[in-house]
Amino acid sequence: MMNQAGRAIAAVSAINEEQPLLAVSGLGKRYGPGCPACLDLQGQRCPQCGSLWACYDISFDLYPGEILGLVGESGSGKSTLLRCLYFEEEATTGIMTIPSYQGGPANLLAASAQQQRYIRNHMMGMVFQNPWLGLRMHVSGGGNIAEKLLAAGVYHVGRIRTRAAELWRQVEMPLPRLDEYPQNFSGGMQQRVQIAKALANKPPLLLLDEVTTGLDLSVQARVLDLVRQIQRELGVAMLLVSHDLAVIRMLADRTMVMHQGRLVEQGLTDQVLEDPEHPYTQLLVRSLL
Amino acid sequence: MNGSETKPVWLDTYNFAFLDEGSKREIRRKTLKAVAIPGYQVPFASREMPIARGWGTGGLQLTLALIGRGDRLKVIDQGSDDSVNAVSIRRLVENTTGIETTVDTAAATLIQTRHRIPEQPLRAGQILVLQVPLPEPLRLIEPREEVTRRQHAEMDYSAMWLALYEDIVRWGDITVGHSYPCLAHGRYLFSPSPIPRWDIPKLHQAACLYLFGAGREKRIYAIPPYTDVQPLSFDDYPFAVERLAGACCRLCGSTSTFLYEIDDAASGQKLYQCSDTAYCQQRRQERGQA
Ligand SMILES: Nc1ncnc2c1ncn2[C@@H]1O[C@H](COP(=O)(O)OP(=O)(O)OP(=O)(O)O)[C@@H](O)[C@H]1O
Ligand SMILES: [Mg+2]
Ligand SMILES: [Zn+2]
Numbered sequence: 001m002m003n004q005a006g007r008a009i010a011a012v013s014a015i016n017e018e019q020p021l022l023a024v025s026g027l028g029k030r031y032g033p034g035c036p037a038c039l040d041l042q043g044q045r046c047p048q049c050g051s052l053w054a055c056y057d058i059s060f061d062l063y064p065g066e067i068l069g070l071v072g073e074s075g076s077g078k079s080t081l082l083r084c085l086y087f088e089e090e091a092t093t094g095i096m097t098i099p100s101y102q103g104g105p106a107n108l109l110a111a112s113a114q115q116q117r118y119i120r121n122h123m124m125g126m127v128f129q130n131p132w133l134g135l136r137m138h139v140s141g142g143g144n145i146a147e148k149l150l151a152a153g154v155y156h157v158g159r160i161r162t163r164a165a166e167l168w169r170q171v172e173m174p175l176p177r178l179d180e181y182p183q184n185f186s187g188g189m190q191q192r193v194q195i196a197k198a199l200a201n202k203p204p205l206l207l208l209d210e211v212t213t214g215l216d217l218s219v220q221a222r223v224l225d226l227v228r229q230i231q232r233e234l235g236v237a238m239l240l241v242s243h244d245l246a247v248i249r250m251l252a253d254r255t256m257v258m259h260q261g262r263l264v265e266q267g268l269t270d271q272v273l274e275d276p277e278h279p280y281t282q283l284l285v286r287s288l289l
Numbered sequence: 290m291n292g293s294e295t296k297p298v299w300l301d302t303y304n305f306a307f308l309d310e311g312s313k314r315e316i317r318r319k320t321l322k323a324v325a326i327p328g329y330q331v332p333f334a335s336r337e338m339p340i341a342r343g344w345g346t347g348g349l350q351l352t353l354a355l356i357g358r359g360d361r362l363k364v365i366d367q368g369s370d371d372s373v374n375a376v377s378i379r380r381l382v383e384n385t386t387g388i389e390t391t392v393d394t395a396a397a398t399l400i401q402t403r404h405r406i407p408e409q410p411l412r413a414g415q416i417l418v419l420q421v422p423l424p425e426p427l428r429l430i431e432p433r434e435e436v437t438r439r440q441h442a443e444m445d446y447s448a449m450w451l452a453l454y455e456d457i458v459r460w461g462d463i464t465v466g467h468s469y470p471c472l473a474h475g476r477y478l479f480s481p482s483p484i485p486r487w488d489i490p491k492l493h494q495a496a497c498l499y500l501f502g503a504g505r506e507k508r509i510y511a512i513p514p515y516t517d518v519q520p521l522s523f524d525d526y527p528f529a530v531e532r533l534a535g536a537c538c539r540l541c542g543s544t545s546t547f548l549y550e551i552d553d554a555a556s557g558q559k560l561y562q563c564s565d566t567a568y569c570q571q572r573r574q575e576r577g578q579a
Binding site for chain 2: 113114117136139140142143146147150151155156157158160179
């Protein structure tokens with residue numbers, strides 16, 4: 001049948017290893033009315049208008065195939081940043097580009113809803129901190145994966161089921177449970193289904209928000225293994241959010257530190273964790289040791 | 290039918306075709322917009338009508354806004370010209386316009402219907418007005434109006450596709466019987482109203498104009514002549530109309546019409562009959578049975 005999503009919206013060129021897969025600059029998200037005083041904000045809350053800047057002036061590049069860690073305390077704006085990158089939330093300021101995507105305006109934050117949907121369905125996958133946001137709990141596990149494939153214009157039940165079963169195996173879910181509702185699954189299984197869904201259209205970029213938080217230690221370790229394995233086998237780039245430094249240390253090539261809505265430090269993970277520059281990072285690292 | 294003897298006195302005080310000219314103009318304007326954007330639901334100011342909402346006030350308002358002295362009207366309900374609902378709507382139009390009505394599909398210029406499209410193919414110049422209880426095809430999946438509006442604007446119908454996929458996984462096939470979701474000219478998803486699947490192919494590239502009126506929900510939409518109408522279907526689960534293997538109409542013998550089932554209490558057998566009574570009658574006349 002007709003392909004709705006893909007219709008002459010975009011061409012995705014081959015990914016160049018040298019240039020960033022994703023480039024972000026000056027991204028900010030404000031909750032509240034905003035005012036001129038917001039421009040030289042100190043914390044997250046504007047004293048003049050009372051607006052809350054969940055994240056502010058965020059700039060970074062993410063390269064093909066790398067795992068970029070993002071740490072920071074609760075409320076520092078990590079999830080908000082991810083939701084803005086996934087177009088779940090409208091960023092207030094900033095520029096976002098994906099150089100291999102040609103078709104929309106240079107700044108994808110200003111692209112049409114249809115173009116954003118195309119990018120989200122073809123170039124990104126996301127694992128939400130809260131599985132209730134990432135999964136439809138009253139749609140079968142396979143159906144959750146199908147949703148992504150349907151959004152990308154695959155209208156063939158047999159092909160959808162073959163791909164869903166393949167992903168199911170990849171995330172080590174028991175095949176007989178493919179048609180079950182995710183609300184019956186354990187937390188670790190729900191995260192696996194979220195990962196399978198995120199991988200459905202073989203995107204070059206995954207956004208992972210606290211993928212192991214709230215899981216038992218042994219389950220955590222297995223999900224982390226899975227993430228590492230996916231990165232190794234599929235070469236997918238990941239932006240990995242966690243407030244757990246151990247997770248970051250284990251997986252991230254480079255790490256960014258977020259504090260009160262801002263990026264206060266970024267660099268190679270070892271460097272950031274062994275020899276932190278910013279006082280907040282020093283505090284963070286010391287409290288872990 | 291001559292309604293002058295039964296005509297209530299209050300009707301004399303009303304305009305031709307009951308509605309005032311301002312209301313008619315508004316409905317016609319909205320209808321033109323609907324014709325210009327096939328399948329798109331155009332809001333309109335639905336009027337109070339002297340029949341209960343849910344009994345076809347949306348269709349009736351379209352009929353009354355469009356009807357002229359030269360028109361011939363046919364009214365059917367579930368295929369029948371004789372049901373109480375069809376008769377009362379026909380009476381109302383007769384009483385307020387004085388125009389003639391007919392049961393003959395070919396003779397009618399304007400046909401108001403609920404749940405069926407006549408078996409006889411409609412020709413250019415004819416208008417079929419369908420009564421619609423639920424105009425929004427996405428409503429059962431998504432209760433929020435602002436969300437369905439966005440989904441239409443962005444042509445984001447993956448939630449509907451997903452519902453059909455789940456149907457297949459659960460039941461082995463798409464179980465939607467009536468109101469089967471269709472795409473109008475490759476753009477807007479629309480509800481064809483509760484017609485059976487049998488009638489869906491009649492919407493595609495038709496010579497006539499189809500208008501849909503929802504009174505309670507205050508929406509008008511249209512499938513203009515020669516518009517593509519495609520029921521959503523998967524490549525490996527093609528859309529198919531209902532077929533009752535081996536069944537034929539007990540009255541006219543037809544095997545190529547939409548039949549409904551009757552339990553014959555006497556014999557305990559299942560019998561079938563054309564749902565389109567005028568078509569069935571005509572077939573019997575042609576065969577010299579009536
Ligand atoms: N819709 C909203 N309206 C108002 N404020 C919001 C909204 N969403 C988030 N915030 C605020 O933005 C700030 C950043 O929240 P966010 O969820 O991004 O933090 P986080 O770093 O992901 O925290 P956690 O580690 O607890 O998940 C918080 O103060 C939060 O209360
Ligand atoms: Mg968070
Ligand atoms: Zn302010």
